Amino acid sequence: MGKSRRSMLFMPGNNPGMLQDAAILGADSIILDLEDAVSLTEKDSARILVRDAIKTIDYSQVEVVVRVNPLDTEFGPHDVDVIARVKPDTLLIPKANEEEIKLVDKMLDQIEIEEGHTPGSIKLIALIETALGLENVYCVIQASKRMVGVLLGGEDLTSDLGIARTKDGQEIFYARNKVATACRALKVDSIDTPFTDTNDFVGLAKDTAKAKSLGLTGKSAINPRQIEIIHSVFAPTEEELKHALRVLYAMEEAEKEGKGVCSLDGKMIDAPVINRAKTTVELGRSLGLIER
Amino acid sequence: MKITKVAKAGTLESNDILIMVMPNESGKVELELESIVMRQFGDVIEQVILHKVKEMGVEGIMIKAQDKGALDYTIGARVETAIKRAF
Numbered sequence: 001m002g003k004s005r006r007s008m009l010f011m012p013g014n015n016p017g018m019l020q021d022a023a024i025l026g027a028d029s030i031i032l033d034l035e036d037a038v039s040l041t042e043k044d045s046a047r048i049l050v051r052d053a054i055k056t057i058d059y060s061q062v063e064v065v066v067r068v069n070p071l072d073t074e075f076g077p078h079d080v081d082v083i084a085r086v087k088p089d090t091l092l093i094p095k096a097n098e099e100e101i102k103l104v105d106k107m108l109d110q111i112e113i114e115e116g117h118t119p120g121s122i123k124l125i126a127l128i129e130t131a132l133g134l135e136n137v138y139c140v141i142q143a144s145k146r147m148v149g150v151l152l153g154g155e156d157l158t159s160d161l162g163i164a165r166t167k168d169g170q171e172i173f174y175a176r177n178k179v180a181t182a183c184r185a186l187k188v189d190s191i192d193t194p195f196t197d198t199n200d201f202v203g204l205a206k207d208t209a210k211a212k213s214l215g216l217t218g219k220s221a222i223n224p225r226q227i228e229i230i231h232s233v234f235a236p237t238e239e240e241l242k243h244a245l246r247v248l249y250a251m252e253e254a255e256k257e258g259k260g261v262c263s264l265d266g267k268m269i270d271a272p273v274i275n276r277a278k279t280t281v282e283l284g285r286s287l288g289l290i291e292r
Numbered sequence: 293m294k295i296t297k298v299a300k301a302g303t304l305e306s307n308d309i310l311i312m313v314m315p316n317e318s319g320k321v322e323l324e325l326e327s328i329v330m331r332q333f334g335d336v337i338e339q340v341i342l343h344k345v346k347e348m349g350v351e352g353i354m355i356k357a358q359d360k361g362a363l364d365y366t367i368g369a370r371v372e373t374a375i376k377r378a379f
């Protein structure tokens with residue numbers, strides 16, 4: 001599995017061909033979907049197919065995430081029980097709230113013991129798509145040590161809020177801010193809602209840039225053709241990397257000279273500037289853009 | 293273990309297989325297989341299907357399979373689903 005979650009690609013859980021292709025499409029993470037992409041009459045079939053795909057297909061180069069059904073449905077707990085036993089990297093919990101994260105955390109504790117998996121090895125991502133989940137996002141993240149991220153579900157959230165979903169995305173400005181801030185505070189990833197017009201690449205780039213500018217760390221995708229653009233937006237530019245390396249070099253030189261503060265190009269370098277430079281360099285290294 | 297009704301799983305899409313199972317009064321396990329890769333992989337597909345039936349401890353079953361190039365994991369998953377739906 002990869003470390004970075006710049007892109008998370010949704011794949012329908014009941015389509016064998018797509019499950020076979022999922023690992024080679026270039027996304028950092030793949031989300032094998034048992035929820036919205038699967039009709040009510042095929043939930044059992046998709047669950048067994050995804051279970052066997054995880055057991056069989058080489059997904060070692062990507063993070064395998066399975067979106068289970070909501071835990072308050074007849075399908076959700078069954079999904080967790082069957083899928084966790086084949087040890088996906090992560091479960092994506094829809095309509096997440098504190099209670100459900102705690103419940104699935106307990107279920108995973110038990111399954112890991114029964115199956116001999118390393119305790120705590122199956123991670124969780126909360127899908128925030130209700131007003132309640134959004135307002136409690138900080139507590140949702142804190143509900144389990146397994147939490148590694150939050151995915152914002154813009155379509156369901158705006159439906160819950162009773163407002164229109166637009167390409168401009170002004171209606172989810174607050175939600176993006178709230179999720180990005182809570183995730184940054186608790187040091188987990190924040191993944192933006194998908195851009196649903198799969199033929200509008202200019203719109204996708206704009207939407208992704210907007211999410212990045214608000215502090216979100218990745219974006220979900222519903223079509224493999226969206227991955228390259230998402231990656232290009234989330235990758236630091238050559239200029240950003242050069243500047244970040246210069247900042248870190250200037251800081252090191254100042255430390256050698258015993259100076260508490262230093263400046264670069266006439267601007268003082270303080271803690272936030274240094275932290276941002278470190279984050280940029282770490283991302284650049286993880287993406288192979290600069291040598292380790 | 294015997295199934296009690298007719299059930300289906302899978303599709304006729306590429307990379308998939310459509311499995312139909314029904315009770316077989318003779319008590320035997322019988323298989324009718326059609327595949328787009330019958331000549332190359334017919335024997336293997338048959339083995340995978342019959343192995344899954346045996347693994348699930350099912351007797352007295354008629355299986356009709358229409359394969360569109362499914363890999364082994366898909367074949368096994370679809371057979372398992374069809375049998376579970378047939379109880």
